[in-house]
Amino acid sequence: MLLGRYIPIIGPLAIAGSLATKNSVPNSEGTLDASGMAFGVILLGVIIVVTALSFFPALSLGPVAEYLSI
Amino acid sequence: MKRNRTLRLFDRSLIESALKESFVKLNPKVMMRNPVMFSVEISTVVMMVITVMSMFSNDIEYGSFNYNLIIAVLLFLTLLFANFAEAIAEARGKAQAASLRKTREDTPAKRMDSDGTITVINSASLLKNDLFIAEAGDTIPLDGEIIDGIASIDESAITGESAPVIREAGTDQSGVIGGTRVLSDRIIVKVTTAQGESFLDKMIQLVEGANRQKTPNEIALTLLLASFTIVFLVVTVTLKPFSTFANTPVTITALISLFVCLIPTTIGGLLSAIGIAGMERALGANVIAKSGKAVENAGDIDVVLLDKTGTITIGNRKATNFFPVGDSSYENLSKYSLLSSLSDPTPEGKSIVELADSSKRMLSTELLEGAKFIQFSAETKMSGVDLKDGTTIRKGAWSAIQKWAINTSYTREVDHKCNEIGKNEGTPLVVAMDKKVLGVIQLEDIIKPGIKERFARMRRMGVKTVMVTGDNPLTAAFIAKQAGVDDFIAEATPVDKLEYILKEQNDGKLVAMMGDGTNDSPALAQADVGVAMNSGTQAAKEAANMVDLDNDPTKLLEVIEIGKQLLITRGNVTTFSLVNDVAKYFAIVPALFSTSIPALNSLNIMQLSSPDSAIISAVIFNAFIIPALIPLALKGVKYKPLGASALLTRNLLIYGLGGLFVPAIAIKLIDMVVSLF
Numbered sequence: 001m002l003l004g005r006y007i008p009i010i011g012p013l014a015i016a017g018s019l020a021t022k023n024s025v026p027n028s029e030g031t032l033d034a035s036g037m038a039f040g041v042i043l044l045g046v047i048i049v050v051t052a053l054s055f056f057p058a059l060s061l062g063p064v065a066e067y068l069s070i
Numbered sequence: 071m072k073r074n075r076t077l078r079l080f081d082r083s084l085i086e087s088a089l090k091e092s093f094v095k096l097n098p099k100v101m102m103r104n105p106v107m108f109s110v111e112i113s114t115v116v117m118m119v120i121t122v123m124s125m126f127s128n129d130i131e132y133g134s135f136n137y138n139l140i141i142a143v144l145l146f147l148t149l150l151f152a153n154f155a156e157a158i159a160e161a162r163g164k165a166q167a168a169s170l171r172k173t174r175e176d177t178p179a180k181r182m183d184s185d186g187t188i189t190v191i192n193s194a195s196l197l198k199n200d201l202f203i204a205e206a207g208d209t210i211p212l213d214g215e216i217i218d219g220i221a222s223i224d225e226s227a228i229t230g231e232s233a234p235v236i237r238e239a240g241t242d243q244s245g246v247i248g249g250t251r252v253l254s255d256r257i258i259v260k261v262t263t264a265q266g267e268s269f270l271d272k273m274i275q276l277v278e279g280a281n282r283q284k285t286p287n288e289i290a291l292t293l294l295l296a297s298f299t300i301v302f303l304v305v306t307v308t309l310k311p312f313s314t315f316a317n318t319p320v321t322i323t324a325l326i327s328l329f330v331c332l333i334p335t336t337i338g339g340l341l342s343a344i345g346i347a348g349m350e351r352a353l354g355a356n357v358i359a360k361s362g363k364a365v366e367n368a369g370d371i372d373v374v375l376l377d378k379t380g381t382i383t384i385g386n387r388k389a390t391n392f393f394p395v396g397d398s399s400y401e402n403l404s405k406y407s408l409l410s411s412l413s414d415p416t417p418e419g420k421s422i423v424e425l426a427d428s429s430k431r432m433l434s435t436e437l438l439e440g441a442k443f444i445q446f447s448a449e450t451k452m453s454g455v456d457l458k459d460g461t462t463i464r465k466g467a468w469s470a471i472q473k474w475a476i477n478t479s480y481t482r483e484v485d486h487k488c489n490e491i492g493k494n495e496g497t498p499l500v501v502a503m504d505k506k507v508l509g510v511i512q513l514e515d516i517i518k519p520g521i522k523e524r525f526a527r528m529r530r531m532g533v534k535t536v537m538v539t540g541d542n543p544l545t546a547a548f549i550a551k552q553a554g555v556d557d558f559i560a561e562a563t564p565v566d567k568l569e570y571i572l573k574e575q576n577d578g579k580l581v582a583m584m585g586d587g588t589n590d591s592p593a594l595a596q597a598d599v600g601v602a603m604n605s606g607t608q609a610a611k612e613a614a615n616m617v618d619l620d621n622d623p624t625k626l627l628e629v630i631e632i633g634k635q636l637l638i639t640r641g642n643v644t645t646f647s648l649v650n651d652v653a654k655y656f657a658i659v660p661a662l663f664s665t666s667i668p669a670l671n672s673l674n675i676m677q678l679s680s681p682d683s684a685i686i687s688a689v690i691f692n693a694f695i696i697p698a699l700i701p702l703a704l705k706g707v708k709y710k711p712l713g714a715s716a717l718l719t720r721n722l723l724i725y726g727l728g729g730l731f732v733p734a735i736a737i738k739l740i741d742m743v744v745s746l747f
Contacts, residue, residue, distance in 0.1 A: 023578050038715040057309050060659050061316045068669035
């Protein structure tokens with residue numbers, strides 16, 4: 001519980017807080033636009049891949065196995 | 071010609087020493103710096119224990135002996151491959167630096183004591199701040215700064231540039247490099263760095279393993295990889311109780327194999343090699359970087375300050391046109407300009423000679439016999455020649471010639487021409503013979519060829535170019551537009567440079583600049599990336615964080631590309647490593663459970679032949695992908711200056727999709743071979 005719930009909450013909040021205190025660098029040609037399509041797609045892809053990698057083995061034992069056995 | 075020192079990708083002697091190093095690096099104290107590979111080392115040890123135990127027990131927990139042995143050996147190979155990658159990168163870095171250092175060793179030096187006596191000693195005995203003499207024919211023993219005299223020096227041993235250079239005390243060109251040869255005259259030099267402490271030596275320490283500090287980017291990436299390792303450790307460890315609950319026992323071997331395949335070993339093993347290779351590429355471009363951080367920062371530079379003279383324009387003004395006035399002919403003007411310039415040592419004079427008809431040069435040498443050459447002086451603002459037969463020829467500023475010449479019937483014409491030339495940002499030089507004005511020579515700043523394209527490339531990379539010059543604003547604006555720089559600082563003093571850098575940094579931008587004089591030191595120190603020319607003063611070299619051996623002002627562009635290349639290579643290999651896991655999953659997970667849950671075989675999309683062969687194939691792929699990617703790590707990804715989004719998308723497509731399909735195909739192929747046994 002502690003690990004699974006609170007660390008994923010506290011972690012990103014700490015990162016956000018640390019970033020907020022830093023200077024902002026102005027946009028240039030080399031900046032990756034955080035509101036652009038490329039960024040959005042990449043973010044989605046990374047989230048899916050990393051989450052899948054973490055949960056796939058456990059899932060495959062449970063729900064996936066059940067589904068395939070039916 | 072700039073010598074670009076690139077090593078062949080694999081050199082026999084380098085490989086041998088790297089192989090030996092790979093074993094030496096297995097020491098846990100060394101491995102601990104790399105969390106990912108350290109985990110693999112621990113897994114290998116556990117695996118070896120299991121193998122031994124499986125020899126004596128028939129417990130199904132332990133699996134078959136052969137199988138365990140194979141996996142243990144494969145894990146050990148993974149470790150060796152990762153160490154090899156780092157070792158060979160280090161070996162290349164050292165070889166690159168050694169080739170630079172070779173010429174500096176054991177040269178005799180003529181040390182000068184405080185009373186003026188000269189003793190010949192070995193260069194190794196020279197201490198910092200000692201004085202030594204170097205005369206024509208001597209090799210300079212150590213890096214130093216000329217405190218008296220002027221000499222021409224052949225620096226080809228270090229820079230590969232065969233044309234001799236002039237170094238003089240008290241100027242911005244007072245630095246001399248150990249290993250170069252004096253061609254003429256005599257100089258007194260003060261040693262600035264003792265042997266073993268030069269910038270080159272410090273850079274060698276940067277590539278050698280023991281003293282290497284991790285750069286901030288490396289630390290961040292290592293943290294990320296460590297957190298992935300922890301996550302995957304939890305995933306693997308929790309699988310044991312899950313599997314027991316589901317009545318599908320898994321062997322420890324299988325779990326360890328899953329763990330090692332999941333953690334990002336590809337990037338974990340190659341990370342340091344990529345960093346070292348970046349430094350080595352900087353050395354190959356004849357740039358000595360004082361820290362890995364400087365090279366990485368170079369990749370993120372937003373603004374670049376470049377001096378106009380020597381960078382954007384070819385050093386000195388060049389004669390481009392002759393304009394005769396009144397009744398003088400072009401022929402005449404050209405002939406007398408030639409006569410007055412043949413003995414003129416200034417570059418302007420030489421360019422006038424070039425412009426004039428070269429066929430007349432023969433004639434002129436006869437005419438010049440017994441002639442007296444009048445040097446240019448700041449008071450007269452003229453130079454010229456007095457011929458044997460009494461003819462006097464002068465050339466110089468219009469204001470000066472006007473006073474000298476008596477026949478001023480063409481004053482208005484000359485005025486008009488001079489204004490015209492001035493408007494086009496050139497300099498007019500008036501020529502007169504026997505006090506009569508012949509015409510005007512137009513001198514222009516010539517923009518170096520290819521500069522415009524280089525600046526366009528920088529703009530595409532997102533870097534703003536700024537030209538710094540002592541010219542007046544009008545001239546500066548004209549040249550700036552011609553060369554294609556984004557901004558310029560006119561009538562610039564060293565303080566102006568510093569202020570500009572501070573202003574940009576306050577806006578959050580990263581600034582790079584090149585300099586060679588002591589008065590550039592504050593600006594060089596303040597800039598995020600300061601590149602000092604090796605011919606510059608010691609103060610400039612101390613203040614900067616990189617030293618350019620070629621004294622090439624456009625080197626900054628290459629340094630920026632090397633920095634970007636370094637960061638992009640890291641990102642791409644990380645992506646590849648993580649996406650590989652997807653394919654490895656589809657190999658291992660069905661293999662783990664399909665014996666007890668046959669339905670899971672439908673997940674076996676690669677149709678691998680058996681659980682054992684599936685796991686072995688995956689582990690083989692995991693081990694061998696590391697050496698397979700070593701060439702990519704050492705050479706770096708090719709950098710194309712697109713915008714950030716485009717570049718990222720392109721790289722992700724290549725390494726992301728590639729990371730999905732390459733392991734799938736590779737594992738399938740390996741499996742087909744393995745299943746034959």
